[in-house]
Amino acid sequence: DFRTESVQARELSASIRAVGEILPQVNRHAEITALVGGVILGDQNPKLPEPGQQAAKHEILAVISPHLNNLNNLNSIHSEYLLAKANYERAENMFAKQLVSEQSYQEAKLAFEAQRAGYELLVQQSGFRSDDDLNGSSILHFPVKSPIEGVIQEVHFHIGETIEAGDPLFTITNPSQVILEANVPLAHVAELQNITDAAFKIEGYDDEFVISKRNGRLLSVGSVVDDESRTIPVLFAVGNADNLLKIGMFAEVSIKAGETARALAVPQSAVFDDDGAPVAYVQIGGELFAKRRLKTGLVDRGYVQIVEGIAAGERVVAEGGYQVKLASLTSSVPAGHGHPH
Numbered sequence: 001d002f003r004t005e006s007v008q009a010r011e012l013s014a015s016i017r018a019v020g021e022i023l024p025q026v027n028r029h030a031e032i033t034a035l036v037g038g039v040i041l042g043d044q045n046p047k048l049p050e051p052g053q054q055a056a057k058h059e060i061l062a063v064i065s066p067h068l069n070n071l072n073n074l075n076s077i078h079s080e081y082l083l084a085k086a087n088y089e090r091a092e093n094m095f096a097k098q099l100v101s102e103q104s105y106q107e108a109k110l111a112f113e114a115q116r117a118g119y120e121l122l123v124q125q126s127g128f129r130s131d132d133d134l135n136g137s138s139i140l141h142f143p144v145k146s147p148i149e150g151v152i153q154e155v156h157f158h159i160g161e162t163i164e165a166g167d168p169l170f171t172i173t174n175p176s177q178v179i180l181e182a183n184v185p186l187a188h189v190a191e192l193q194n195i196t197d198a199a200f201k202i203e204g205y206d207d208e209f210v211i212s213k214r215n216g217r218l219l220s221v222g223s224v225v226d227d228e229s230r231t232i233p234v235l236f237a238v239g240n241a242d243n244l245l246k247i248g249m250f251a252e253v254s255i256k257a258g259e260t261a262r263a264l265a266v267p268q269s270a271v272f273d274d275d276g277a278p279v280a281y282v283q284i285g286g287e288l289f290a291k292r293r294l295k296t297g298l299v300d301r302g303y304v305q306i307v308e309g310i311a312a313g314e315r316v317v318a319e320g321g322y323q324v325k326l327a328s329l330t331s332s333v334p335a336g337h338g339h340p341h
Helices: 068-096 102-126 186-194 322-329
Strands: 003-006 010-022 030-035 060-066 142-145 150-155 168-173 175-183 198-202 216-222 231-239 250-267 272-274 277-285 290-295 294-298 304-307 314-321 337-339
Touching: 010 231, 010 304, 060 168, 060 250, 068 102, 168 337, 175 198, 175 250, 186 216, 186 231, 186 250, 250 294, 250 314, 272 322, 277 322, 290 322, 314 322
Parallel strands: none
Antiparallel strands: 003 314, 010 175, 010 250, 010 294, 030 168, 060 142, 150 168, 175 231, 198 250, 216 231, 250 304, 272 277, 277 290, 277 314, 290 337, 294 304
């Protein structure tokens, strides 16, 4: 590919270069684990969701048939709750008639409240709705619910598989908004007080993504320095309605944090290193090019400020410059002079 571009003035902002990664938002990502051990049976799970399928919040994704010992434990919790409830109601009635002491009444009340707390937690986690559902044999399964609305990324089990409490079952992500974590070198810590925007490039896409143009915003500047990399995490929320940004993608980040200037600029792809000095190739005419040594300034959104070396209106090689550079090595043309190739 070959392309030239006219050198012109652009609005450039001072920026900080950093590497980053696309991460899920905490409240838009869920790793669902089994609350009890048991078996996932086919007849109780005829329509298990598959990766890529949408899941609604609180939707039942699967049911677990608990192990026999878990079933016995559930019945035991239910029985102890009912017994404590009956004792409390009897003590309350007798205390009203002054047939028992206040201490006995308070002890029965505390015992009931303790059993009720454990039972209500069981009801909340398991999806049971009323005492009538817990009469022994009616406890057949534990429903597994989605805590968020999102897309099922992974299913970690198979039909008929025996699972234990804590085993992973589903990974669900809502990708409509993600987090960009940029790891900024400690040398730029003072500049992080003036962040106005950021842009980043990710693998697979040529164009830059601009935070402000994707309904994004700065979330936080970290307070802890990473011991190994000596960087500070800077987090941005980024809109992702088009689902172009994938969790785990790496990014080259440019954070705007400082002065803004209108100045001549060329694409970064047009600038090459020549023995430690920046150079670019200007099209003199046809297939004739001149190598120019540059004095550069700000770097912003894929463009480099030109302080010296190229004039406004000249055409610089924006794509294909490496081939021009190789051709220039075949002759000893001084900087600023052209040569055919």
